[in-house]
Amino acid sequence: MFLAYCDECEERFLLPTSHITAVHNLANGVIAVEMTCYEGHRIIVLTGNDTGAWRGGVGNDIPGPATV
Numbered sequence: 001m002f003l004a005y006c007d008e009c010e011e012r013f014l015l016p017t018s019h020i021t022a023v024h025n026l027a028n029g030v031i032a033v034e035m036t037c038y039e040g041h042r043i044i045v046l047t048g049n050d051t052g053a054w055r056g057g058v059g060n061d062i063p064g065p066a067t068v
């Protein structure tokens with residue numbers, strides 16, 4: 001399960017893995033998980049062991065944190 005925030009719904013959801021549409025390895029320890037909320041809106045969740053630097057940099061509009 002992933003805890004994700006949808007900007008369009010303005011709500012947090014606990015989403016099952018069946019809502020994952022893609023997973024991208026951005027860097028060592030940084031993973032971007034593309035998901036859809038229950039309304040079908042696209043959400044990107046950053047996860048992994050080293051997301052701190054990414055949250056403060058470019059692309060810091062990506063919601064988080066995520067839990068598995």
Ligand SMILES: [Zn+2]
Pocket residue numbers: 006007008009010037038039040041
């Ligand atoms: Zn939504």
